Amino acid sequence: MQENFWLAFALTSFAGLSTGIGSLMALFAKRTDTRLLCAALGFSAGVMIYVSMIELMSEAKASLVHYAGHSLGGWLAVGGFFGGMLLISLIDRLVPHPVNPHEVSHVEKAGSQEHKDQKLLRMGVFTGLAVAIHNFPEGIASFLATINDPAMGMMIAVAIAIHNIPEGIAVSLPIFYATGSQQKAFLYSFLSGVAEPVGAIIGYLFLQPFLNEFVLGLTFAIIAGIMVFISFDELLPAAEQFGEHHLSIYGLISGMLIMAVSLLLAD
Template sequence: MFASLETLHPTVQALLAGCFTWGVTALGAALVFFTRTVNKLLLDLMLGFAGGVMVAASFWSLLAPAIEMSDGSFLPAVIGFLGGGLFLRLVDYVLPHLHLNMPLKKAEGIHTTWRRSVLLVLAITLHNIPEGLAVGVAFGGAAAGLPSASLAGAVALALGIGLQNFPEGLAVSAPLRREGFSRFKSFWYGQMSGIVEPVFAVIGAAVVMVARPILPYALAFAAGAMIFVVVEEVVPESQAGGNADLATLAFLGGFAVMMGLDVGLG
């Protein structure tokens, strides 16, 4: 598998990986064709698992290589990490969106009269941006020929993000179905929340290919943005349904799976 991937341009590799993670989002959203409601415990477990995957990916696939590329210096990683979090906070502050299980009056960003369904989709779409960037930067870094940023590691990151995208697709489509949307419309909006991932994967790969010296900063930037998403949305939502202990165990499981993928493949 890796031999065939190596023959492709890094931006094409990133595009394929981004399409994979988008496809898994669509698979999660497709569950709405089989059920109108989703068990709250199951959703909390899946969100907890997703949070664990994202945290592990942020360190093993992004921050650790960023520090290695800087000859052990932590400064580029710190600058990039904080920059990623601050950037996503700025977008979070400006873009209208609504988190899951929140009333319409709790919508964040610039005030708008957009429908609740649109705001729900925008919330997940916004938080898929750093995942796409992370995938693209990882493949761009592998093309730089640095030992700490391997193609296998980039593939492991894409697999991990794909795993945690499954509940995200369902987390969009299921609430829309409960609000009276048809099965197809619920699925359509759910899968559309992941369309930004291949777009930003290509952008991330292209940027680091053009300006390789920024690679450690770019890796850490993606990590900071992903940690912001985990702390600001994924973990609170997994803990809000009365299944905090089980969701926490699922978080640990997700972390362990992503760590195993990265160490085993990378």
């Protein structure tokens, strides 16, 4: 697994720093293509849900059953899955509503309200911090998945990258409207994504001395829970807000299909 370290780091960095893509879209596009964003977010959710339920949970259960036996291993896998959901939901709850990047109702309206510059700047900075907090577990998920299976990790990284684009928009717009500086807006958005590779490295260094079948299996179960929660709590609602219900579902199914085919081809 160690030979995949740099690939895992590169993919995790790509996923995290795609917040910069969202920032560029917000700052330079005259109008965001919300239909495309809707389908892309649905696609991202499809990839995450499929890989979590079909691949990660299978890997988690196999490792935990081998380590702890059929009955206990199964319970550990299920416990890890819902524990991951609980963990990311607690992180989400700790982020105040006004600065939660997943609460922006529409790309075009994100910076249109008349607020004082200081309030907008504060909102942008705190949104950046919120994104950074959310990116920590996502970075660990992408990194460890790639370490274990590069093909699966690549698809997860792409899904997370798509997911990070609207977060980049949410960070950059308030800062741009507060300061009038595209450079500052892009910088804050870009830096918020740095938490993803940083979180990945910290998580890996912490877990690496203890990596065995039990730790790896439990980690995969937790990651699966985190990604399923993100899909249902963030990606699909955001997709519907940015576009149409059916378009988000078509994106969801496409993501699942492409993930399934790519994993079969990689075998």
